[in-house]
Amino acid sequence: MDIDTWEQAGLYRPEDSRADERKALLEYLTARGATLEQMVEAHRLESLPAVAGDLVRGANPATVSVGEVATRSGVPVERVLRVLLAAGLPATTASRLPEDLGSLMSAFEQGAVLMGEDAILAFTRVLGAAATTIAEAAVALFYAELGPGTDRAGSDELARARMSEAATLAFTTVPEVLSHLVLVQFDRAAHRAVLARGWSVPSEQASGEATAGPSELVALGFVDLVGSTPWAEGLSLRDHSLALSRFESAAWSSAILGGGRVVKMIGDEVFFTAPSVDAACRIGIEICQSVAADSLLPPARGAVGHGPVTPREGDYFGPLVNLVSRLVKVAAPGTLVVTEDAAAALPADPWALQELDQHALQGMDGPVRAFAVTRASHGQIPH
DSSP states (O other), X not given: OOHHHHHHTTSOOXXXXXXXXXXXXXXXXXXXXXXXXXXXXXXXXXXXXXXXXXXXXXXXXXEEEHHHHHHHHTSOHHHHHHHHHHTTOOXXXXXXXXXXXXXXXXXXXXXXXXXXXXXXXXXXHHHHHHHHHHHHHHHHHHHHHTSTTSTTSOSSHHHHHHHHXXXXXXXXXXXXXXXXXXXXXXXXXXXXXXXXXXXXXXXXXXXXXBOSSOOEEEEEEEEEETTHHHHHHTSOHHHHHHHHHHHHHHHHHHHHHTXXXXXXXXXXXXXXXXXXXXXXXXXXXXXXXXXXXOSSSOOEEEEEEEEEEEEETTEEESHHXXXXXXXXXXXXXXXXXXXXXXXXXXXXXXXXXXXXXXXOOXXXXXXXXXXXXXXXXXXXXXX
């Protein structure tokens, strides 16, 4: 390709003030293997520098039809479509899929034989959601830190192309890193599960019937930001996003270092679990202290409970979760409260408990006992 070809394709205009800049970009992309059609389409979408990142990923993978996947897997087309939808991949009988995606059906069939179709479909949705979140987070990170309008976006098209290329090269390592992280976290999760559930025979109810499903005895907590709605209205979108990111980071670090984990973030609230009530209270207090030390964040408050829950898809469900999520609203800014069962499980040292007035909580039968908790040797949580 030469300048005449680019000009005829509408990619280059010698009279433009930035003609030299565009020429340098086209030469750069062409040297790396970009086709004329590829550059014309990107130019139409006003994303020509991004072609450099596309080239890092290489040519589009070989594809097969949905029907071919079904034939190779020995299952009906409808079953393939159902699994793809669970994985977050919309498809029809006319769709073509990357050839290596056929391994998804093989893995699904093996899992379905072992654990049942509905259970593996639910797990496939977890995988699809996780993959989607990771991909969206990677793209959002690029645009937030390196994309158009940022300080590091590059002063010209060639600089932006090089930035796109470098970022894409970095992101191509994500699958390998993720595979190692998943294995490490699988070991950690399996260890926690054995400690919490073991392999014993399901407990019997008073009626003599087995319990309706798997349950786990856990300590769990919620911490939220007080008055977050009016607080957010007084901030720019960027300041609000960065402040929430610091809150999430503090919650994540406190939970992990305390031996627990963040189950999920719910807007301005974090839901976490811990190996004991003692650990959960330490995590909750540390999150509140980190928030108090942040000059931009509003104060935080927390609640901790202890009891049986139903584990499902990495999340927890049951009356205890509902209770603690509502009880957090009882806590004063900068304080932590615990349920009656959690209070009974706390060691006397270093904790001090003060019973609060009983509260009627939405969805709860009758008043609920709760206790404000502080570390006796360290005093109140700072406001």
